[in-house]
Amino acid sequence: MYEVVAFYLFSGLTIGLFLVTVMSKNILYAMTSLAAGMVLISGFFFILGADFLGVVQLIAYVGAVMALYSFAMMFFDATRDIKEKNTNSALVFLLGGLSALVLVLMFAAPIHSDAITALYPMHEGVGNAQDVGIVLFTKYLIPFEVAALMLLVAMIAGIILAGKKMDQSLTEDMSADEILIQKDEK
Amino acid sequence: MDNILSILVFFPAIAGLLGFIVDKESARVYGITVAAIEFLLSIWLWVSFDASNAGMQFVEMIPLIPDFGVSYYLGVDGISLFILIMAALMTLIGMISMSITENIKNMIITLLFLEMTMMGVFVALDAIIFYLFWELSLVPMLYIIGAWGGNLRIYASVKFFLYTFAGSLIMLVGMLFVAYIYHNLTGVWSFAITDWYALVLPVEYQLWLFGAFFFGFAIKVPMFPFHTWLPYAHGQAPTIGSVILAAVLLKMGTYGFVRFSLPMFPDASVMMITPIAVISIIMIIYTAMVAYAQKDIKQVIAYSSVSHMGIIMLGIFAMNAEGISGSVFQMLSHGIVSGALFMLVGMIYDRRHTKMLDEFGGLAAVMPKYAVIFGIMLMASVGLPLTIGFVGEFLVLLGFYQISPVMTLLAGTSIIIGAIYMLTIYKRTFFGPVTNEANKVLKDLTPTETWSLIPLVAIVIWLGVYPKPVLEPIDNSVKAMLEFMDEKAITKEAKELIIVAKSNQGGA
């Protein structure tokens, strides 16, 4: 019962918040509702017994990602209302509606099967974090390391793209090659 | 010299590569020399050719992609031998008579590569190698038309390329399908034509495949209604381009029918006789009439080529030795005659920079030698006996009579309407008073021009009077092919038709 109430509460709130996220004209509202929605999603995770995932969701998303967005928002000076020329909203909602319809139809199908045995089952009486840790550092060690690499890439990318060096483009700056060109044209 | 065919194919290509080094001023002489050597090699091939052997000779076979059944497989028989020699000859003569001076080196190199592809097409016994040379031949021609042509040259060259290319891709699908069937039946991949000959295909397959190959060949020939690239190509091409296009490249299509369609799909071929004959007759009559309406001498000859190719097509589908041999002979004849006619038009174009009929008149008085040679070629073109043009046309019509007298009669109108447009242009160009001032001071043929034409005149008469040395090997190979087709045919109709067509009911 408790689960049912929580589920519908979270569902309703999340959907509402995300609707605000995608519909709001104000970037601040959008971001705030996004953050709130993500917090509520972690609630789903907790309901579903994925405690570790819920924590990660809170830390990584609400903590890191949203912080990044906030900084970006400040950088872009995007506190005022955004003017968006929505040209084809009918099409957009049609597409959204249809995709929702088909996906719901799909998920309404009897996907769940009791015949399926868990490959990496959760263990009774073992904390979720521990369970996750064991699988993550055995089976999924390689993806984990690759994810680390991915984060490194993202870091490097963020640094060099936002860096000062990008301000003066060698690609468009003829002076970078002036000496060479002169040589050529002789 | 067992590998003479390889030498024939690659000598011009290597010479072409080396040609990049040759100085611009000497490029022409270089080209002529190479072409002459190539021609001598082709003559040597003829000399060492065993005329009594109807099969493939000088066969070379090196597997290239064995997993896929592609091999470097060359050979020559009576059917291809003379087309080969003609290709070498026309290249040589075209080069000698060439008046182009701009970018001459590029032209020579291009021509030498073109010669390689021409040789390759006619000696290839592997379908993929055949296709390779077939497609490759488009490239130099594209360049020749596009770089040295008239005002519409780019349109013409692109049209030429794309049209032919599109057709041959369908043919390629056909080839792949044949290979697939061969693989299914034997478990071996092979693109060797001689292997494919052994395939006995169900009639339905034969028809589809015939259709696929038809697209490739028909556009090249070009058959009605796929012919419209030709007038543009000829109209815009420089002389040398027209000469080679008419003399050799068009023959690839008809050669393809003889080499592929007939022996591989005998039943389909027999079934397709009527449609093909109808198209051929349309080609013969319709394009001859269109030729009559032309205002440009070169266009007249271009359309006349289509008309003549109609005769050749008709002969191929006569399904008897007379018709097919006649057809192959007519290929040679048309090659030489139309080549010469294009050269002749080129010569007058060099002088006047126009090819419009209205600009001329009374040239016979100003340029008698030119008029004489033009006259001889004209007569050969309209199929006068004792010129090369008669033998083929006669045999084709004779052969096709066996299939359908009425259609032969219709096709035979070519001798009338051919005469109409040819004599008309001759009259308008050469007869009457010299009205145009510019024509009064024209110089007659220069020695170079004369000497490049004389061999063609000689051949026109020689093969008109004594075609036997050429006709006999052709006939041997054709007869062997017909025997083979007869054995292979599966439908009763085809078997009967080929048997009946194979020998006449003398005295019956």
Place this chain on the structure above:
Amino acid sequence: MLQPINVSLESLNLVTLAPMLIAIVGGLVILILDLINEKLHKSLYVMLTILLLVVDFGATLGLGVNERGFFDVMLIDGISIISQLMIIVASIIFIPLALTSKRFHEYSYPEFFALFLFMIAGFQFMVASDNLILIFVGLETASLSLYTLIALHNRANSFEAAVKYFTMGALAAAFYAMGSAVVYGLTGSVELYKVAEVLATRMNETGLMIAIFGSSVLLLVAFAFKLSLFPFHTWAPDVYEGAAAPLVGYMSVVPKIAAFVVSIRIFGMYIDLGVEWVRVTLLVMAVLTMTMANIMALVQEDVKRMLAYSSISHAGFIMAALALDTTEGTTAIFLYYALFMFTNLGAFAMLWISRRKKKAFSNRYDHPYSKFAGFIKIMPVGATIMALFMLSLAGVPPFSLFWGKIYVMQAAVNSGYIWLAVVMGLNSAIAAYYYLKLIVYMFLMEPVKKVDVIYYNLSKPLMVVIGFATIATVGAIFYVQPLVSYLYYMISASGY
């Protein structure tokens, strides 16, 4: 309570990781070198990268076929080895293109080379696994690097390109994730071999078909985006236009090879399961892709953009081979890309050497057709080589792509899809027009401006690369046989 886990090093089969590790370590080494000395010249990094890639190549070559490693996350089968080899070879050809005589922004960053190596590692992970998680992570690693590499070209167009690519990529990633979720829901596994096993048992359950089809569609959207299939291709022309020429050449080959490998694994699985629907969809998309891309390419004014559409069209061509799901079809994919790689990289390298910083011929384009007018007079050898590439792309024998084309078409014929072969043929004919257009401009037209230094960017390394590509393009007939037999062996060995 949990049992302690005993893992023997041997069972991990760490050697399967060696190729990726080499690339990653290489990237890190470059980053460290930059930390130590900022003034190192790009040529050092280029050579270093090549050397690392050569080692990587060797390591990949040394892998045994059909091995699994690291808790079965790593899958080294035939297609993973050949795709890795092809990725590395393409990278080796690509990287010297940094050594232009002019300076371009991205090559001034040592990080460029590091990111490049990370990207290769990402692709290698992507192809060397049948675990949807690792595929996803590898894909994203590579993609994120690629977005950055595009943006690093540092001009308005490349930012626009990066944004478009990135945004659409993010959407595709969402679809991929959703698709994986459905697959996971259906089977309780994200490892494809396991997925296939479970799905096979669930094929006949009522009402489930919609979920199975749906999962395939969601995944298809993600890969159709990567493979630039119609109508998910819209990013490709703009990204290709905005990115630097060599990177475009690279992008039109390497990410696609990787994506194709994964597609073979995923969609091949569906088709093998008897989901004929997937095959039909793939075929329809393939045909639409090649046709639409072709007709759009017809009207382009810029060579690079035309080549972008051409690459899309080629991808459609290959997708058709994939849909056949036969050993020959799969061989055809790799053969095609192996041949396409040289030609396409060569063609883009030719554009690269003619790249100017100022757009002298058009307000928008770097390489409008008119720039190449009369190329033959300015640079005969260059024009000839470019023409060879174009002919090869058009499928004129004996140049390399012809062999790929007939192999694909033969595969189609062998599977009974003759209409498909005919469509391919007709599309090749349409495509010939736009390739020919460039040849016409180069050979048959007069130069627009009097004297122009077209080979503005030429340098010795570029010449070597182009020369190599030319030889590979022209001499294809001589290496197709060993290539085909190797590919066929590897592919049939791993059961595709």
Place this chain on the structure above:
Amino acid sequence: MMENLVYIALFAPLVSSLFSALFGMSKRQTFVGVIASTLLFISFLASATLASHIVSTGTPIHVTMMDWISAGDLSIPFGFLVDQVSVTMMTVVTLVSTVVHIYSIGYMDHDKSFNRFFSYLSAFVFSMMILVMSDNFAGLFIGWEGVGVCSWLLIGFWYHKADVSREENPSISPSWAANEAFIVNRIADLGMLVGLFILYWNTGSLQYDVVFETLPSLSGSVLNAAAIFLFIGAMGKSAQFPLHTWLTDAMEGPTPVSALIHAATMVTAGVFLVIRANPLFGMEEVAGVSYFIAALGTFVAFFAASMALVNRDLKRIIAFSTLSQLGYMFAAAGLGAYWIALFHLAAHAFFKALLFLGAGNVMHAMHDELDIFKMGGLKKVMRPTYIYMGLASLALAGIPFFAGFFSKDAIIETAWNEGTLVLWAILVITAGMTAFYSFRQVFLTFEGDERYKAFDIHPHEMYKFVLIAMSPLALLAVVAGFGMGSFEHFVTTLLPEYHMSEHTHHIAWLLGLVVLVVAVGGIAYAYKKYAKGLKRDEALENSFIYQLLANQYYIPQFYEAFITKPYAMLSEILWKEVDMKIVDATVDGIAKLLYKSGDGARRMQSGNLSNYLNWMAVGAVLLLLVAAFSAMLG
């Protein structure tokens, strides 16, 4: 020995032609004409020797020089057969040719293309010799086409003349006439080719002997078809209706050409073909065709004669008379009297050539004026020519004991004998018309007032040697008829004999008398009307009949309006409307369509990221929907 003579007879003209051709582009050289004439004379001697040989031994000479075409089962050699028929033709041809060659030396004296002329002329003789000597149909066809080309060359000899309107010159121009002749002949040649094909596929050969041997085993329809198509061939070369217009236009050529080709030799080739193929035409099964030949010949005889009645052009009158006489020959051949046809052919060759050469003399004298209304009284300055033309006209009119009398009379008698009285009557009437127009022409030219003086022309007689050269023809025109008996004996060893029935024989004298009376009547009427000078009768000249005849029944106009012009128009339409606007436009249309659709399709590439995302979503949703539907359906 005899074999060599065959080759000499055949190749001497070729040598002559080639020799003359060597000088074809250099200035006039009299020796070219002399040598050419000599070679022709040698050819004549050889032919004559062969003739005497055949006469004495009676065995034909058959030589095979070499293979020509062999493909499949077809094998055509260059083989030559000298038998009674061909040797007759050879002798006639070479004799007339020799005379014409010599004549031409004088006639073409002032022409700067003198050498070229001899080259063509000899080439013609060579072709004609092949035509008559060949031992197979294909060889015949070589000659057939060869004479066609030479005729084309020679009609268009004065190619430099411009085209003029039909009113000014009915033949428009020499080159136009030449083309017309060639093309019309080609129409017939097609028929002939088809005839050849029929024979080949049914008999397996084109050799005369093989073909004729197998004929009896063939079905009637095949035989009829073969006969019809062969005769179509003959119709063209012998200018039978409706393919006759070219012959009068061919008078644009130099007069010796008209004499040799368009009177004596080439035009008779059709008759020769029918005679040669008499085993075919003489068969019971093809009696219908033969009767048609006879009827057509009769019709043409009358038809041509009617046009000759009113024509004012010296050469055209003779041309019409040639046409008319060819009609006689076909009538004879069609009725089965092959030897008579052949005899008339030979006799006609002599007197008609003579007539033409005489006309040439007149032209030479009158500076190429041809209108007989502008002549008159020429006998004062050109007595020998007058005599020649008078003799030839007498022969043509069929006055007793001249050559034409015997042959023509025999033909008319045959018509009676066969019981075809309508043909007989027409032929008799035609004989009268022949006499009238021949002498109308002679009288208007040579008698009466000297109308030419008004045009400031000073006529003069031809060179002596030319006149002497003409004498053999004159002689033969007079005496040839007396050889009729021996000729019959000679050729009927090969050709079927033809005997008049007892009854006909009985009244032969009466039949002859009828013809004679009619002919003399014609001459007398001509004398009455024209010998005293020209009195033009405006009313008559404007009458419908007169105009109809003068305009050749408007047939040339008809051809122009209903064949030539529509052909040109249709060609133009086919090119501009069909080829360009349909066939080519379709191809270009496909290309344009692709290009246009490319232009349309690129609009989806709007550059707007949001659009792109929409496309992606559209694709995804579409796929999802299709998936859902197919999952539910399947």
Place this chain on the structure above:
Amino acid sequence: MIGLSHYLIVSALIFSIGLVGVLRRRNLLMLFFATEVMLNAVNIAFAAISHYYNDLTGQMFAFFIIAIAASEVAVGLGILIVLYKKHGTLDLDDLAKMRG
């Protein structure tokens, strides 16, 4: 009782909301928000399936999706920054220089 389907349907709805956001947003930053929404939707699905199958793989996947989302944000913002420097706007309607 709440079954798997409930969660999945919520996931589907949120996914669609995210899709709508992606499609209608013209501001790139807001567009990125929408992609985050989509990825989060998938995470719900994974967590739910994982829960009902009692299998950890789903959580693993969700875990990696979070990592991927984070990396994407970093790179995406980096690109947005250079873009903003160049164009001075994040409106993607102004970003249509390349077309056709």
